[in-house]
Amino acid sequence: MRDVIVLMKDIHKVYPDGVYALRGVDFELRNGEIHGLLGENGAGKTTLMRILYGQIKPTSGEIFIKGNKVRFNRPRDAIKYGIGMVFQHFALVHAFNALENIALGMEPSKGGLLNLKEVEDRVRELMERTGLKVDLKVPISRLSVGMRQRVEILKLLYRKVDVLILDEPTSVLSPIEVKELFRTLSKLREKGKTIVLVTHKLREALSICDRITVLRRGKKVATVKAREVGPEDLAKMMVGREVLFRVGKLKGRTGKEVLKVSNLWVKGDLGTYAVKGLSFTVRGGEIFGIAGVEGNGQSELVEALFGLRKVERGSITFKGEDITNLSVKEIRDRGISLIPEDRLGRGLIADFTLTENAILGMHYKPPFSKGFRLNLEESKSFARDLIRKYEITALSEDVPVKFLSGGNQQRLIVARELSRGPTLLIAFQPTMGLDVSATEFVRNGLLRMKSEGRAVLLISSDLEEVVQLSDRMAVMYEGKFMGLGRPEEFSTEEIGLMMGGLELHEVKSGNS
């Protein structure tokens, strides 16, 4: 017991909206270990760690640090006790550089003025010791996601934290970056730091952790030693039953070329090129998948295809017609649908009713509009149809969509876009954050489109999704394709290398 650094006892958490997040969880962390905290979405992993970090208060339960009972009211209290957390969404000021971000909140002053030199000296020393190299002087907005994560870790080390909690740290990283991160974590363990790795990825947890605690629906299932269990055991503990979720890939007849993109150049928000000379085609009756770590130009590509962003150079051809830089309306009217990435940011209007959202993008066309008039009756019956056909759980078509669950909101978007009978469907992160049944629903929708001879362009950072669904796929890195081919042609490792920025021929020659 002497080397137990953190002990959480019988932690309960009920959110104000009545959701039970934790139902009496015990958690024990030993000095100098890497401890995996494993569970599905909604199992309560993040809630438990946010309680330890002082960001939210438990409804009941006790926390001991090195044997002393503590009560944290805010993260600062936790940091004082040497506990720090890196969130999935980094808490960095994009307009500041790394140095300013690291210093923020603990700034040394000299003569009343900020002394960033002192920060720099200390951070450089930390970088030396841990191998976490970062460019300290450029704004965060120009750093890659992996680099930003390093800044976050440095921030905690600068605060002399002993316990690092990392919340799903690998979800935004390429396989190569993951390897580097794990190397760093091992190094930190050697230096005596204790690490909590919050994740839902079994293999990752097994590959680096000393011990693993599994949560399921707000309860602890078990804490096990990593070398004594296999992935199957963990999966069973996590899900509570033996499941392996798979969608059958249908062999479809591939039809004519529907979309042809040649040498496409698109700028990002910062004014630099985010898509750099992409060329590809999508045929009817096939799913063309684009894999890659988020933020490698996928958003810009999708927006350019749908008329939401200007194409600087190159062309987009749809069924033989040049549609480069047409308006969204013109592109929609030609038979292209989009399931956007950002549900409430792009796909839906939260305060509009289900009916009003159901006709978004078709509201100006018959039967929903007659001249300048909206046909409200027609819209309502259409919305009711969608609710029935696509099994959307909603109390009525007059409810604002902000009252629907995330899964049902996504169903509505998918329902709306599929119901238009598009020649080309662009699906961008279509299953992100969805539960199993909603995910299955969306994936089956894509497959049905394909079987009907329509073209589907699937862009997703979920590698498994792309590999399972696509007939052909490409891996995107920094605005370019690293490789393109049938999924069967690549090993998982090769795809991983491409996601990390190696081109296909380099990967193949490196392997041989």
Next chain:
Amino acid sequence: MRLSQAIHKLRYLASLSRIAQSLLAIVMGFLAGGIMLWASGYNPLKSYEIMFIGDPESGVQGAFGGYLALSNTLREAAFLTLTGLAVAVSFLAGMFNIGVEGAMYIGAFAAFLVGYFISLPLNPFTNLFHVCLALLGSIVAGAFWSYIPAVMKVKRGAHEVVTTIMLNYVAILTTKMIVLRAFLPKTGIVPGGILTPPISLSARVAPIPLPSRAELTLGFPLAIVVTLITYFLLKATTLGYEIRAVGLNPRAAEYGGVNVGKALIYSMVLSGAISGIAGACDVLFVEYRFNSLFSPGYGFDGIAVALIGRLDPIGTALAALFIAAIHMGARSLQPALGMPKELAMAIEGLIIIFTALPEALNMLISKFKGVKVRK
């Protein structure tokens, strides 16, 4: 079935709480106004009684205290309904348009020009024609004036709060300048402003007589018509759908094929057109001339009206009636108690501030009801 009943009840409660929010904002405004009255040495309850009903001692009528007062209140309500609608239409699209005042001046001036330079032989038909023509003139002019800041916003990203306020000054100064230049020998000067010569008889609409020397100007029925048209436009046309969509979520609207810039411009043009009608009401129905300072700030009152009405056309019309009553009531405070009529504006400002705090109001409401309000 039970579920659907539950949701209907929920929606009823939700809409109720929106109304409750508005009412509470009004109450809070009056409470704060009462404190101001009390601090200035007046009895707040007595003052409010005088405002709305009247003072038997001095014989002053409050806003609803008699036919004459009521007709004044309705005349004021007409202006406020129109400016309120003008504000609501632009706010719904997410344009913080403070320029209704300026567009109203431009509209009034256009109506005056049409009314003054055209003179038709007087019969009911030419009367109707001329008035419609003058109204059309005000609509076009007001729409054009509001189009300017809209284009500046869409093409150059110029902040509409600043540009519309600057354009208010420009509109008021420009019309004044033209009046002084072009009509100088024939102008009249009153404390309120500089007056042009009157418009032709064929462009005037006499008020409808009511009992005890009271009159109903055409502004009020016209405002009701415009309210209904606006309601229809917003709820039952593609344009209204697009304007609301852009205001609530421009990124989603863009994705839905809506040309966001165009929708913003349309909303502002619509707002300007309604502002123009508001201005024409003064020229054609009330003063029969252009007064370089005819508005006591109707365009700004419109902001309060629209916000209290929760940007809903019907709600806006109701709020206009209410604010008009405050205005008229404050005007009767002056002779009765010597309390300046600007009290109304101060209370209005407070009500706007309180409408900006829905969360705080919700908390209050839930305390009253002892019910938890959803976040």
Next chain:
Amino acid sequence: MNYLILASLLIGTLRTSIPLIIGAIGEIFNERAGITNIGIEGVMLFGAFIAVYGTWLAQNPFIGLLWALLSGIAWGLIFGAISTHLRGDQIVAGIGINVFAMGFTEMMIPLIWGTYGYSESVNRLPPLFQLYGERISYFLPLTVLLAVLSSIVLYRTKWGLRLRSCGENPLAADAAGISVYKVRYLTSVFSSILFSLAGAYMGIDWNDSFVKEMTGGRGFIALALVIFANWKPLLALAGGLLFGFFDALQFRIGAALGVGVPPQVPQMIPYIATILFLLAIGRVRGPSAAGKPFVKE
């Protein structure tokens, strides 16, 4: 004679630019900390009124100045609450403040002085010195000092770093242990003090009485100046002089051009110039989180 016009134009520029610069710097602090207060005009007007009233009561302009300071603190606390705990709509609240201040001050004039539209004359603050018979105000060097110090505070001190982090990414600031609400309250109080003092300057330094709507849209011009200055205090100083020049021009150009020009033309100059400036600058991006309420769980 031309010399005199030029000299008076320059002095006029300095004089008119003061409230614009002070107002703009206040709003720069606000927006850098994540607050958008478009009630500058109202707080300014209120400051002018309260300064004149305090001076009139005490027969001492410094007491008036103190009153304006207190009024600034009060408005700052109110708007601080609106932008933090109350999670209000800041634009709407700002509009409300403007309407309230306009109505309230105009209402108070007859209650206090028995006149309509303008107050009695009061003692002004003493000038720094006289130049060509024109007063040079203490506010002039203080405004320059304010701009320089503001720039240093915002960019060279830890307080500036913290303040800016609240305006760019309050979540990150919060994660770094900074109390976003505290920063925003303090900033709001500081900026409202500036708005109020700018008004006091107009009431008891530049002029010697309160006139209804005497700020004449300068609070909104200050808002435009913030954008023009790209949220930087030193640029606000430079831009303020430019805006002040056009503001001063309206009083002088009539004299320069002679009788043929209607007075409304020069009166319109500052407003049109403001619009043209906004058009010339085009689309700009301010602090990312300005005007957005920060909701802490």
